Amino acid sequence: MNFCYFLLLAAITSCQPVSKDAADTAGNKAAAEDSSRLQEHLSPAGKDSAGKSPPDSTLILGKKIYDSYCLACHQSDGNGVPGMYPPLTDTAWLADEEKLIEIVLEGLSGSITVNGKTYNQMMPTHNFLKDKEIASVLSYVRYTFGDNKDYILPEEVSARREN
Ligand code: HEC
Numbered sequence: 001m002n003f004c005y006f007l008l009l010a011a012i013t014s015c016q017p018v019s020k021d022a023a024d025t026a027g028n029k030a031a032a033e034d035s036s037r038l039q040e041h042l043s044p045a046g047k048d049s050a051g052k053s054p055p056d057s058t059l060i061l062g063k064k065i066y067d068s069y070c071l072a073c074h075q076s077d078g079n080g081v082p083g084m085y086p087p088l089t090d091t092a093w094l095a096d097e098e099k100l101i102e103i104v105l106e107g108l109s110g111s112i113t114v115n116g117k118t119y120n121q122m123m124p125t126h127n128f129l130k131d132k133e134i135a136s137v138l139s140y141v142r143y144t145f146g147d148n149k150d151y152i153l154p155e156e157v158s159a160r161r162e163n
Pocket of ligand 1: 074086119
């Protein structure tokens with residue numbers, strides 16, 4: 001445990017001077033600060049270096065959002081409804097972070113294959129959810145139904161929204 005803290009501390013202290021320099025030299029200071037902060041979050045060292053699970057607060061908010069906005073179709077166990085709503089357990093779908101964020105922001109339609117079965121329905125957009133809510137619900141889904149510890153941050157959702 002102590003060793004993990006040490007790693008975390010080392011990561012934080014080694015990141016700080018870099019982001020400060022970047023901000024000082026760039027013409028647009030604010031933008032540079034923003035993007036270096038984002039890089040820190042996105043780098044594996046800032047997020048999942050010791051194979052840690054998502055923070056409890058993320059999982060708690062994620063479950064709340066899931067129960068309110070996803071459960072009706074994908075069911076409480078994430079197994080969906082055969083022929084109608086696909087399960088959220090296919091590791092290939094869960095691995096594609098960009099696609100997951102896009103599905104929640106834009107919805108999904110057309111023929112897809114999940115766990116070897118074909119679905120051709122329509123998922124509505126959920127772009128009314130906040131960045132933090134989307135990041136949390138996707139982290140919850142990945143972790144709970146797919147045993148995938150690599151969690152998603154609100155910054156990654158906002159970056160996708162701006163594109
Ligand atoms: C009204 C029903 C409905 C709701 C609510 C809904 N979905 Fe979906 N979802 C679908 C359908 C239908 C598809 C498949 C669309 C297709 O056939 O192209 C899908 C596909 C997906 C997929 C990609 C395929 C897979 O199974 O991995 C993900 C991921 C997903 N939904 C996540 C979510 C999340 C997270 C929420 C809540 C924020 C949510 N969905 C809410 C109906 C829904």
